[in-house]
Amino acid sequence: MTELKYKRNFCITAHIDHGKSTLADRLIQKAKIIEDRQMMNQILDNMDIERERGITIKSQAVTIPYHAKDGHDYELNFVDTPGHVDFSYEVSRAIASCEGALLLIDATQGVESQTVSNMYMAMEHDLTIVPVINKIDLxxxxxxxxxxxxxxxxxxDSADAQLVSAKTGQGIDELLEAIVNKFPPPSGDVNAPLQALIFDCHYDEYRGVVVHIRVMQGRIKAGDTIRLMSTETDYRAEKVGVFKIRYEETQILEAGDVGYVIAGIKTVSDVRVGDTITTVNNPAKEALPGFKDVKPVVFSSIYPIDSNDYEELKDSMEKLKLNDASLVYEKDNSLALGNGFRCGFLGLLHLEIIQERLERDFDQVVIFTAPSVKYKVVQQGHEEIFVDNPADYPEGKIQSSEEPYITATIITPTEYIGPIMELCRIKRGTQKNMQYLDEKRVELSYDMPLAEVLFDFYDKLKSYSRGYASFDYEVTDYRPTDLVKIDILINGKPVDALAQLCFRASSAERAKQVCERLKGEISRQQFKIAIQGSVGSQIIARETVNPVRKDVLAKCYGGDVTRKRKLLEKQKAGKKRMLMAGNVELPQSAFLAVLKEKEDN
Structure with a gap:
């Protein structure tokens, strides 16, 4: 095994699109741990969805060997992290397993909001930070x-900044030397009782749960009986090793190592990210401090299209939770859609990615309800309750309601200030601060309701600024709001899965949007279908799907008008009877259409 002083653990962190995965490609290529013919761009982004969107969703760990100029062989463990604000929990877990961080900055874009927040996250964990300026070839x-x-x-200190081009490979040799010289070696006693932090896991059909660990103290060998400290469950470590794109067995991991353990764990709920692994023979006295609990900010219910698939969906959710520790869910039930789950997400992109992963990785075709945030509601004569599901909204007189607010930080080129300030005003934002960082860039700080950011805010911000504005936010507190529940009625029957909680002033517009979209999705029947949006007993929006009609007058060539009227009246009475007995089938696309924002609104 490599001595402790010749190991380096670091992560690559940056704002979205600054070239983290490309830099990881160059480091892997330099180490020659994979043949050139197997090399491909963004090799660590192993999900199709990551490649298609060009974003990293999962942090990926890799161990590479490096022969330094001082003549020693080093072992470099590094983690490529996501850049999007919705996956900041992934970044925080990667940071906790490292001693250093490469803070990547795009030479064409400069410092952006996520760059700053990732730097503070690294500082909180006392990491050594080396700034790296990427894309210098452009x-x-x-x-x-x-x-x-x-x-x-x-x-x-900009004098410490490393200049590289991750695309062409320029400056990579100097960067590797800087990693060896500037990052400290990991600390830890190889002979102490085992303490290994679980920073990630995933489910493998053939191996069971593969646990990703950072060994803080002691050593773990294949054949050891290990204990998961939070659940007090014991397993036998069948294989241990390191990540070199593929799994490479080493039979032993020591203090300072990052690697994996396969212990035939089939019970998915036994493993928790942030838990500590120790050995049964010589257990550690206390567990390592794990990660702070993640707080979801967006809530949505998820249902299988066919209610018989509920058990399959339950298994899929367990396996996905293992791979994505920031997903929070509990059982839920809907009159319209049957059994399902109420899920908490870190943002809208997170919700979208979970939906796609369920469909691609687990072949689950699911319906999501409209996203919502968690409100505080006080009913007259009752105590305060938290409501994130419209179905739980209390009937009767509401004394007060509060909604979560965020502090939004937007860094934008100065020429786009006007439209961005107008966008924030429309979204009920209050300006806190405006600071010119230099002659070309300005930082805007706004207090605004989280619910307003859920719908199309990010898309509009990008289109108004031609993609140059960067956006970061943190949830701050709760403030009073005028909250109402919008019910969607189809032929007078409420569809609970389409109900939404909304700010009163926006309710008519939101209800109108939902009704319009449903009208486009519901197929015409033999009878007229009324789609209505209501707040309490008041109808605030309506659309009508006209019936399919048979031309009953086709056989009347001429003759008396009363003959025609009689036939039309007869048809009208038949339609009325149908309406009373008729049920409207809502297609899956109708639920999705309500969820998706229209491009032009």
Whole structure:
């Protein structure tokens, strides 16, 4: 095994699209742990969905060997992390298993909001930070300006900044030397009782649960009987090893190592991210401090299209939860859609990714209800309750309601300030601060309701700023709001899965949008279908799906008008009888149409 002083554990962190995965590709290529013919772009993004969208969703760990200029062989363990704000929990877990962080900054974009928040996250864990300026090969690269931003905005020393081009491989050798020289080796006693932090896991059909660990103290060998400290369950470690794109068995992992353990764990609920693994023979006295509990901010219910698939969906959710520790869910039930789950997500992109992963990885075709946030509601004469599901909204007189607020930080080029300030005003934002970072960029700080950010805010921000504005937020507190529940009625019958909680002033517009979209999705019947949006007993929006009609007058060539009227009246009475007995089948696309935002609204 490599000595402790020749190991380095670090992560690559940055704002979205600054080139983390490409830099990881170059480091892997340099180490020659994979043949050139098997090499492909974004090799660590192993999900189809990551490749299609060009984003990293899962943090991926890799161990690479490096022969340094001082003549020693080093073992570099690094983690490529996501950049999107919805996956910041992935980043925090990766940071907890490292001693250093490469903070990547795009030479054309400069310091953006997620760059700043990732840097603070790394500082909280006392990581050594090395700034890296990427994309220096591009014609639009402005290295001097970015160096000024590193000094001015981040408070780091720009003299330490490494200049690289992850695409061409320029500066990678110098970067590897900097990793060896600037990052400290891991600490830990190889002979102490085993303490290994579980920072990730995933489910493998043939191996069971594969646990990703960072060994803090002691050593773990294949054949050891290990204990998961939070659930007090014991397993035999069948295989241990490191990640070199594929699994590479090493038979032993020591303090400072990052690797995996396969112990034939089939009970998915036994394994928790943030738990500590120790040995049964020589157990550690206490568990390591895990990760702080993740707080979901967006809630939505999820149902199988066929109610017979509920058990399959339950298994799929357990396996997905193992792979994505930030997913929170509990059982739920709907009159319209049957049994399902109420889920909490870190943001709308997170919700979208979970939906796609359920469909692709587990072949589950599911329906999601409209997303909501968690409100505080006080009924007259009752205590305060939290409501995130419209079905739980109390009937009767509401004394007061409060909604979560966020502090939104937007960094944008100065020419787009006008439309962005107008967008924030429409979304009920209150400006807190406006600071010019330099002559080209300005930082806007707003207090705004989280519910307003859920629907199309991010898309509009990107289109108004031509993709240059960056957005980051943190949930701060609850503030009073005027909350109402919108019920959607189809032929007078409420569809509980389409109900939404909404700010009163926006309710008519929201109900109108839902009714319009449903009208486009519901197929015409033999009778007229009324689609209505209501708040309490008041109808605030209506659309009508006209019936399919047979031309009963086709056989009347001429003759008396009363003959025609009689036939039409007869048809009308038949339609009325049908309406009383008729049920409207809502297709799955109708639920999805309500969830998706229209491009032009």
């Amino acid at each position: 014609a639009s690269a402005d290295v001097e300006s970015v160096k000024h931003q590193i000094d001015h905005d981040l408070g780091l």
